[in-house]
Amino acid sequence: MSINTKEFYSVLASKMEASAIREILKLVQNPEVISLAGGMPDPKTFPVEDIRKITQKVLSKKSAQALQYSSTEGLPELRKCILENLAKDGNDGELENIIISSGSQQGLDLVGKVFLSPGDIAIVELPSYLAALNAFYSYGGELVGIPMDEDGMRMDILEEELIRLKNEGKKVKFIYTISNFQNPAGATMSLARRKKIIEIAHKFNVFIIEDNPYEKLRFEGEPIPSIYSLEENGSVISLGTFSKILCPGLRLAWILGNEEIIGKIAILKQATDLCTSVLNQLIASDYCKLGKLEENIESNVQIYKRKRDVMLNALEKYFPKEVSWTKPQGGFFVVATLPEYIDTKEMLKEAIEENVAYVPGGPFFADRKGQNTMRLSFCFPSEEDIEEGVKRIGNLIKKKIRN
């Protein structure tokens, strides 16, 4: 006897499929392949020596605590450190407003779980972060996409869509935005639009989920106050993470917001993983106390800025004039838009034959468009590899351009 596993899956699990692109990229184990696909930070940015010393100290002096269970909400000392850092930019909160999550992805999962019943609407940017879309899909959320321009989500279209959804009797739970150096588009929402999105959220009585992993990785221009800091009614939930400013391997992030929502999220997290690794929380907490976080971020910004410049220069040099791309002021990513007749998912196989990889843009689009776009990451590869990788992709595109 063998089992038909499919008949056992929950309705929502049945709908979750392995990403075909992920499966292709998984096969890229060949070290000859230059990958502009992944969103991994450059390991050169990890303050390894400090982390090593801190970890040593934690395991010498606080081992009984570090290796034990702890509270679901996260260590108060870590939450306080984060709150102090956030307050410097006007993001205020008390202990009750913040919960530690096991990476921002768990934050997105818990946001999906606390807000979305099957059929509920989540508004997202076009394009938006693939794994956020998946987290929302996994609770049966229906995603409505709003186009962006260089100033972020288009507020005129957002309002039109909210009116349409209201007239159709649909329940919109939240608007999800990556306000700074968006993944994948690279755009940053302007101050005017941040004020506008708050006005719209209040008018239509919806939450805003502000996902903000890249805020500190600004290469130029003035920082813009977060949507969270600009709003006063408790209808913004802000997600932040150590993955891009310290390292992802600790799996540490936070959710900041309305005390009641955070309390409910704590109840859900309790059933999800009991608590986040205490050892890792103590490492991050002691690292924050060391007072080197800002300094480390500053030097990382220089590394990523140079890489961004190398990529933008290479794009100018090697991509044909029929292709356009975003010019991010920070973060990890560029999105290139090819002529509509080029399907970047199809082209990926050829790219891998040419020893280069990127992420086809389609899956980032909740409206299933964007088949002619690609995400190019400048975070992980070396400057030489960025140049060579863009060159290889450029050559491939040139062969496909119709005259």
Added chain:
Amino acid sequence: MSINTKEFYSVLASKMEASAIREILKLVQNPEVISLAGGMPDPKTFPVEDIRKITQKVLSKKSAQALQYSSTEGLPELRKCILENLAKDGNDGELENIIISSGSQQGLDLVGKVFLSPGDIAIVELPSYLAALNAFYSYGGELVGIPMDEDGMRMDILEEELIRLKNEGKKVKFIYTISNFQNPAGATMSLARRKKIIEIAHKFNVFIIEDNPYEKLRFEGEPIPSIYSLEENGSVISLGTFSKILCPGLRLAWILGNEEIIGKIAILKQATDLCTSVLNQLIASDYCKLGKLEENIESNVQIYKRKRDVMLNALEKYFPKEVSWTKPQGGFFVVATLPEYIDTKEMLKEAIEENVAYVPGGPFFADRKGQNTMRLSFCFPSEEDIEEGVKRIGNLIKKKIRN
């Protein structure tokens, strides 16, 4: 304007409430209070020095890997170590059969997510692990409880219930059992019943979820083959964890089973937390390679056996004859059953005034009974505290006994 957060919660989130008992126990910060409530391992059992040395080495030699993102399934080297250890007890599997989870609680959450749609049935023991019940509730699962005796779940009643549920047209997805030194009841399922539960699962076409955190903590008697090792059709999913044999602070556990189910769980985990901490996985993997795991477990067994003995002796000495309790051959817990007119949840407040805490048994019972039971943990408190704690609870109970 203020927000009515309740109208934003998903249907399932609305139903998840903070445990009143947890809230009471949270207040117990007074170091005078002897807690027999929590299920935390004794920190004396953590191999701190080995973990410290290994961590140092990992952060010296593999920092770029340790602090980076990694695969959702978990590090192959850790999965191989676990598989080798499991194979010693006849629990066979290949890499495709195992996925690392962020603690067993995440395993339970993912089991809930992969199997349960609202209204689907999960069969559980009466009583059963509270946080497993919560994980299943959080996906809308309906729980049907089967009574236990000293040989574990009652197979005659299980079969009756499955017939009843089938006749009612209900979809049963799985039977959840903690086969060794059950939490909270302490009972171990006999070999005959392990064979029988497999026969029943095959007959009614349901999965078995075998949660096995305490298997290695056996104080006496012969080990019994796991249900997983006895079954051959791939309809047993087995959960194991490092929390009770190494330490909980790393948040490392695993799910072993049917390749298709594990593959689907990987897709879900991807949207849940991307990956489990690589640093922690490398620590556990290198600890396994050190070859000291079995030795460490053996010395831990001696620690817990002594504590169990102290608790059983104290129960004999201080609890009135109207109370009965389980005599576990391993694990962390004893369940005491008081006369039906004593509500242990009510009594908890008085206990805390007497500087002692336990967990009222009610919430462990999916049928909402067991109000007259309590879970007593001998894992964390010192031997002196166990004796004194049992004495205080015994005195309290004696005052409530009706003559």
